[in-house]
Amino acid sequence: MNIIDRFIAYTKINTTTNREKGAAGIMPSSDGQMVLAQKVAEELRTLGMEKVQVNERAIVTALLPSNVDYSLPTVAFFGHLDTSAEHSGDTHAQILPYSGGDLCLNKEKNIFLRQSEFPELANYIGDDLIVTDGTSLLGADDKAAIASIVNAVQYLIEHPEIKHGPVKVGFVPDEEQGLRGAKAFDVQAFGADFAYTLDCCGIGELVYENWNAGDAEIIFNGQSAHPMSAKGKLKNSLLMAHKFIAMLPGGEAPEYTEGREGYYWVKQMQGNSARTVLKMDVRDFTEQGYRQRMEFLGKLAENCAELWGEGSVVCNLADRYANVYNSLQGENRFPIDIALAAYQSCGIEPKVIPMRGGYDGAALSQKGLPCPNLFTGAHNFHSIYEYLPVKSLQAASKVVIEVIKQTHNRFAQGSAQ
Known part of the structure; x- marks a missing residue:
């Protein structure tokens, strides 16, 4: 043949x-x-x-x-x-x-x-x-x-x-x-x-x-409430996730990068006002750059949790391949x-x-x-x-x-x- x-x-x-x-x-x-x-x-x-x-x-x-x-x-x-x-x-x-x-x-x-x-x-x-x-x-x-x-x-x-x-x-x-x-x-x-x-x-x-590659899963835990009495009670996890995304470095996404430029890729988001799960890919060609990116996400999650309350943000980071x-x-x-x-x-x-x-x-x-x-x-x-x-x-x-x-x-x- x-x-x-x-x-x-x-x-x-x-x-x-x-x-x-x-x-x-x-x-x-x-x-x-x-x-x-x-x-x-x-x-x-x-x-x-x-x-x-x-x-x-x-x-x-x-x-x-x-x-x-x-x-x-x-x-x-x-x-x-x-x-x-x-x-x-x-x-x-x-x-x-x-x-x-x-x-x-x-x-x-x-x-x-x-x-x-x-x-x-x-x-x-x-x-x-x-x-x-x-x-x-x-x-x-x-x-x-x-x-x-x-x-x-x-x-x-x-x-x-x-x-x-x-x-x-x-x-x-x-x-x-x-x-x-x-x-x-x-x-x-x-x-x-x-x-x-x-x-x-x-x-x-x-x-x-090729990339040093990692996965990030960020879980946002909000507080649901009926809109008629939501003032001061509702913590919308969807909006928390959007605010988190807005704090990622501008221009460091797949659609803006090429060659050896690394990125954060917001890949999937599912949830409701009470709980939202955000999944991201992290990529960088250098080991140092990759570690800095993963550490940045961890620190950002910590800072958001301090702002929104204990347990409001949980960040799970995992290496995929080197x-x-x-x-x-x-x-x-x-x-x-x-x-x-x-x-x-x-x-x-x-x-x-x-x-x-x-x-x-x-x-x-x-x-x-x-x-x-x-x-x-x-x-x-x-x-x-x-x-x-x-x-x-x-x-x-x-x-x-x-x-x-x-x-x-x-x-x-x-x-x-």
Whole structure:
């Protein structure tokens, strides 16, 4: 099976993450993720990989043994099974040639991928694009990664003349809900020395820096009263929450920031006059900046509680994941160098970017498995306008193969006898 057919076959399985089940601790949060896990595992067995396993959480692992008689480190590659909950409908993928201008995704519904909105389309004139009919996500986030990795394994098995050390793969569920699959992954039992996720955007992009991320839940406890006798008695928790939000630093929200600028994201508010719960995301690229933001929220809550009365404001702060950059310094930088060499060997210009989000490699790195992030080639994740240039998908798989070659070349010297 070629990589295009493989990817499109994966998109036909609906693996939308289920936030309600995820919040209840169920993993995988949707049945389709287990279906895809079993399908991919069977493909890996058919190809000839060893120790192929799927556990009850839909975590897939497998080994391609070394084909040399000297010791080399084990490199691993990861992708995630789930797709984002922004759209939950089945995917109807199609391959369309792109010659410039606007691309019609759905004539009946008048849905177009417009170059004025997505000017990077100009980079793919003359290429074929894998898109949807405009009614769902494509799911290249992250099924393009799975297709690229499986395709690379197939190529290595079909070309035994390529020398390589041990290669492992891991596919995990529910990345779209706070990296839950990666957080549940047993790094020690897996036994890799370093790894790469494929969970990024356009061709050439390389990530080894992401957010330090935290969650904030602020509970406002008011006092209800009938409006006819509310004077001096009613403490409206909704208004307390609004006043709290108004005291956040101006301009430090997602819609006003870019690059390495951190933010507070007011994400959800539910309640009534008696009790309101405010949920926020806190993000910063530096450890110091992140800690300052979390401390600011805690102090603001304390000050408001002093103003509005004891127990009126309760602030719960929790860390979600750390910047992967913290785990890729010093002697752990070599996975970055290998990736850069692989890009160069493939004739791809590296575009090193800070990811304004999280990815499974952040959680895996915190567990002791250094893990930069490679591109899949797709654009417009979490959108009905998601698209995947065919040449970019093919390039992603070639980079995986080249990383394996570069790993051999880097460590074989001095190992071979």
